[in-house]
Structures are given as C-alpha cells and as structure tokens.
Amino acid sequence: MCADTSTTAYWDAAAADFDDEPDHGLRDPAVREAWAARLRGWLPERAGDVLDLGCGTGSLALLAAERGHRVTGVDRSPRMVELARAKLAGTGAAVLVGDAAEPPVGEGRFDVVLVRHLLWMLPDRQAVLRRWVRLLRPGGRLVLIEGRWGECDPVGLPAAELSALVGPVTERLSVEQLAPDAALWGRAVRDERYALVADLAPARRHTEIVDVHLILRRGGEVLLARRANTGYADGLLHAPSGHVEDGEDVRAAMLRETAEEIGLTLGPDEVRVVLVLQHKAPTGAARTGWFFEAELGEGGRQPVNREPEKCSELGWFPLDALPDDMVAYCRAGLEAYRAGHRFALHWHEPDDPIAYAPEGPDRLTPL
Secondary structure, rough: OOOOOOOOHHHHHHHHHHOOHHHHHHOHHHHHHHHHHHHHHHHEEEEEEEEEEOOOOOHHHHHHOOOOOOEEEOOOOOHHHHHHHHHHOOOOOEEOOOOOOOOOOOOOOEEEEEEEEEHHHHOOHHHHHHHHHEEEEEEEEEEEEEEEOOOOEEEEHHHHHHHHHHHHOOOOOEEEEEOHHHHOOOOOOOOOOEEEEEOOOOOOOOEEEEEEEEEEEEOOOOEEEEOOOEEEEEEOOOEEEEEEEOOOOOHHHHHHHHHHHHHHOOOHHOOOEEEEEEEEEEOOEEEEEEEEEEEEEOOOOOOOOOOOOOOOEEEEHHHOOOOOOEEHHHHHHHHHHHHHOOOEEOOOOOOOEEEOOOOOOOEEOOO
C-alpha cells in the first residue's frame, strides 16, 4: 500500500489493472463464489437498499445486485466509476462519483452500508462512521471489510481498534475473521483480514423526560438557584425546576416543585406557561421543558432555600444581564423568554459543554 493511495489520481491510474487482483475482479469462479457466500450472510435476505462506498470497479456491488438488492455505488475515481457502470449495466444499480467520507446521497435511505478496505485510509474515522450511520435506516447494518496487511511493516486497521470505534454508534457487532479462507483471496494469506458487521438499534417509539422551570419575576429580576451535590451541573445557576412525575400534569408539577424548592405555595392562577423548549443534552438525551412565569409581589411571601443539600444559594439577577455561570439549557430558555418566543429548540452537539459558553455556538432555535 502506497502513501498516496488516498488521491484520485492514484486510483484513476490503478483502475486499468485493479481487477487483476483475485479479490478485486473476482474473475476466478471459486473466488467469486467465496465472496458471494459471505455476502449472503452479511446482507439481508430480503431485497434492500445497499450502498457500496469506495466501490472500485463494482465487483461486490454486482454480487449484491445479483441477489436482488437495489445498489448504489460511490467512488472518488471517475475511471473506477466508468468501469463499475459498465460492469453493473443492466442491473439497475447507480454508480456515483463522490467522496466516500461524505457520500452524495441522502440520509436514512439505506439498509446496508458496505465498505471494503477504505476506512483505514480516512482521517477522523469516528466522524466518518457517524456520517455512515446517518445514511442507514433504523435497524440498518454496517458491513466493514478491513484488515492489517503486511508482516514486516503492516498498514491498516486492526479489528480490535475498529470494534472500539464502531461500538458506541451501533447496538451490536460481530467480527468475522477472513484470512483463514484462502478462497477469498485466491491464495493463502497470513495477515489480519476480517469483516465487522454492526447493526443499528431498530426503530423505537420516542420517549423523553418532561421537566418544568419557574421564571419567578421581581420586577426586572429573576430568581436563580446554584446547584450543589447533585452530580449534574453543580456550581452553576439554574431556575427552580424539576421533573414531571408519573400521572402529574405540568402545571401541578410546577406548583409542587415551587413549594419543595423555594417554599412558595402558588395557586394555579398564579402561574402561566410562557415557553415550551425541547432540549438535547451533549450526551444525546432529549427532554421537553415547560417554562412557567410567576410574579413576586411586594411584601408578603419570600422564597427560601428549602433544599440546602441540593442548592448552595438563591439569588436575584437582572433578566437583561444574566450571569454567565449558568446551565446552558436554562440560559437558553430565559433568553427565548426574554425575546418573546413561545416555542424553541436547544439542540446540543456532542462536544458542547453543559455550562453556558459566552463565546460558544448559539444552539437556540425559535420555532
């Protein structure tokens, strides 16, 4: 394997002789049948949509098409694509010129993403895998044929390393060792060659936590509590809040949480919904927050810290100059409220912090 194998020019030049390798061209009937038998185990029994990335001259794509699958091939080399289209003529398969790391196809369209001897050459493999997973339908499958080639100065991707990369983005996986099957390669081989088959979780009915937040006003100020000893966002400010319990409506939950956290007994007519915000945490867990507004009148009842084991302090802060040391989710809700939005999304990306980041990306999207 050469250092420049990632370039289009390299693969254009290699296209004319590519099928001379027994496992590329599958010209030997025994080699062809060996790969066909493996594909029968890796691909669904029913006809499905198969995306072959880095398809080369289309030999595996042809085997899949002959099994009745609807095949799309992608390769960055125009010369490879030309040869693949000729090989797949009459099968209904489509072959596109494109980058396998960012394929020119829509998300959620395929039952199988099939990739052979490609991922090891790509930078940021974790990001590429996440992209490939998004191309699959719920319950779809990744079939990744990789290896570690050469005995003196090996190159490639060991099975253990690829399993560690794939595990977090799929529900289950298995590794099938291919080196012992000489028929696949047209000769005996000693290096590591394998197929990793990984299944996504099937589609499930969406469920998520529902929580409630109190925007307690005192003129131009709002009440915030500093979290402590909870294991989540400790040290950061947040509005009085909590989860809706089973069988409880959101208003009843807000009145209960208000009494439990800050000692105020409010009536149903003293709170009103001002915002519904769907939020996704950096870990990927989603929830829907209902933000209620209440006004603290002059004199009379005052909030007190009823849960000192979870809250280190209560304080009043100007709504138009909120502090930075806040939970990003709550900060987004208060900013949406201040702007007059009634419905919004706050959709974190995996690397976003839980804390509000003044210089970070704005994830608030009004609806």
